[in-house]
Amino acid sequence: xxxxxxxxxxxxxxxxxxxxxxxxxxxxxxxxxxxxxxxxxxxxxxxxxxxxxxxxxxxxxxxxxxxxxxxxxxxxxxxxxxxxxxxxxxxxxxxxxxxxxxxxxxxxxxxxxxxxxxxxxxxxxxxxxxxxxxxxxxxxxxxxxxxxxxxxxxxxxxxxxxxxxxxxxxxxxxxxxxxxxxxxxxxxxxxxxxxxxxxxxxxxxxxxxxxxxxxxxxxxxxxxxxxxx
Amino acid sequence: xxxxxxxxxxxxxxxxxxxxxxxxxxxxxxxxxxxxxxxxxxxxxxxxxxxxxxxxxxxxxxxxxxxxxxxxxxxxxxxxxxxxxxxxxxxxxxxxxxxxxxxxxxxxxxxxxxxxxxxxxxxxxxxxxxxxxxxxxxxxxxxxxxxxxxxxxxxxxxxxxxxxxxxxxxxxxxxxxxxxxxxxxxxxxxxxxxxxxxxxxxxxxxxxxxxxxxxxxxxxxxxxxxxxx
Numbered sequence: 340x341x342x343x344x345x346x347x348x349x350x351x352x353x354x355x356x357x358x359x360x361x362x363x364x365x366x367x368x369x370x371x372x373x374x375x376x377x378x379x380x381x382x383x384x385x386x387x388x389x390x391x392x393x394x395x396x397x398x399x400x401x402x403x404x405x406x407x408x409x410x411x412x413x414x415x416x417x418x419x420x421x422x423x424x425x426x427x428x429x430x431x432x433x434x435x436x437x438x439x440x441x442x443x444x445x446x447x448x449x450x451x452x453x454x455x456x457x458x459x460x461x462x463x464x465x466x467x468x469x470x471x472x473x474x475x476x477x478x479x480x481x482x483x484x485x486x487x488x489x490x491x492x493x494x495x496x497x498x499x500x501x502x503x504x505x506x507x508x509x510x511x512x513x514x515x516x517x518x519x520x521x522x523x524x525x526x527x528x529x530x531x532x533x534x535x536x537x538x539x540x541x542x543x544x545x546x547x548x549x550x551x552x553x554x555x556x557x558x559x560x561x562x563x564x565x566x567x568x
Numbered sequence: 569x570x571x572x573x574x575x576x577x578x579x580x581x582x583x584x585x586x587x588x589x590x591x592x593x594x595x596x597x598x599x600x601x602x603x604x605x606x607x608x609x610x611x612x613x614x615x616x617x618x619x620x621x622x623x624x625x626x627x628x629x630x631x632x633x634x635x636x637x638x639x640x641x642x643x644x645x646x647x648x649x650x651x652x653x654x655x656x657x658x659x660x661x662x663x664x665x666x667x668x669x670x671x672x673x674x675x676x677x678x679x680x681x682x683x684x685x686x687x688x689x690x691x692x693x694x695x696x697x698x699x700x701x702x703x704x705x706x707x708x709x710x711x712x713x714x715x716x717x718x719x720x721x722x723x724x725x726x727x728x729x730x731x732x733x734x735x736x737x738x739x740x741x742x743x744x745x746x747x748x749x750x751x752x753x754x755x756x757x758x759x760x761x762x763x764x765x766x767x768x769x770x771x772x773x774x775x776x777x778x779x780x781x782x783x784x785x786x787x788x789x790x791x792x793x794x795x796x797x
Contacts, residue, residue: 402631407679438678441718445674449667450636472723481714489670494701
């Protein structure tokens with residue numbers, strides 16, 4: 340079985356990506372990043388998902404981005420609530436974290452190289468991407484190119500790094516249908532940017548709204564919402 | 569004055585790069601990364617250099633790479649000592665840290681974006697690079713390309729990120745001559761991969777050997793070595 344590194348956030352997309360990597364026959368080494376996010380309960384969910392979906396190894400790396408500033412996800416800027424679909428489609432929101440995906444993929448690359456893996460799975464998504472520049476296909480291609488220049492494995496030609504983003508062009512509804520087919524238990528996942536301390540989603544941030552819309556379009560009930568309704 | 573982010577390690581190269589950025593008229597925002605390196609006294613030197621050379625701001629980001637493993641600089645693998653120039657010229661040494669420069673530049677990019685800077689100074693060097701893949705010009709070009717795809721600023725077209733590596737093609741002797749011309753006090757700098765707790769260099773690792781050779785070729789005395797001799 341080939342090893343793959345999976346970036347695991349605790350959200351719906353990365354849990355689905357985990358199931359896809361497993362279906363493709365990879366032994367999954369999951370990696371979460373504790374980057375000082377406000378929604379820290381996310382990391383507890385990631386741990387649950389790693390165990391339930393059967394990660395060969397699960398590691399968490401601490402990277403304190405708060406000291407660099409610049410985002411509502413790490414600073415004391417308010418997370419925007421109740422934005423319309425049109426507002427979400429325009430511009431980059433304050434929840435953008437400067438260079439975040441470059442750093443997440445960089446850490447995944449470091450982990451991959453240290454365990455001899457060449458495949459990195461990442462739940463990036465371009466349609467529901469809420470304006471983040473580092474979720475676009477051209478970004479992922481540029482990172483893959485970089486990975487093969489940046490590493491010992493790339494230079495010695497022992498393998499070629501590949502960034503797999505199987506959700507890249509799927510709608511949230513398509514992601515949910517695919518995960519459901521693969522048996523992902525979405526009650527474990529948390530999508531909210533601003534949950535309370537018990538992990539209850541706010542229901543109003545961009546991420547909550549996209550999730551709600553996705554389940555509605557997929558014609559499925561969100562198992563994480565049952566307690567709420 | 570344009571702002572620039574400088575990656576500052578406490579070594580000779582990044583101190584020289586600092587002086588070059590200042591000479592080019594940049595307001596320097598220095599950034600050090602505490603990545604769990606064994607040679608932690610390096611970070612104390614970085615702080616001294618930031619103050620002495622007049623950083624507008626100086627920040628240290630913690631990023632614990634030890635949990636990812638794979639390098640003599642962060643693990644309990646021995647730092648190689650007394651290698652010949654020929655041995656250093658071949659292959660990638662165990663002091664290589666997987667994806668390190670991708671991560672360092674990623675953090676510099678995050679800092680740059682959050683303060684509105686577009687220039688990143690990095691003391692990478694290809695001639696004395698001791699076989700590290702992520703010190704090569706093609707790596708730096710690929711990173712610059714990535715930076716302009718990865719960021720809000722890149723997408724919105726408010727500026728273009730540039731990675732400056734002014735030492736890239738200089739020999740260690742040329743670097744030392746340039747820094748000496750610019751008034752860099754090399755007694756503050758530490759190059760050793762395995763110093764003692766007082767910050768005394770081992771004199772035998774690749775980095776110590778390259779430094780010694782550099783000062784000899786430049787026809788200058790190393791002020792950091794005076795205490796030793």
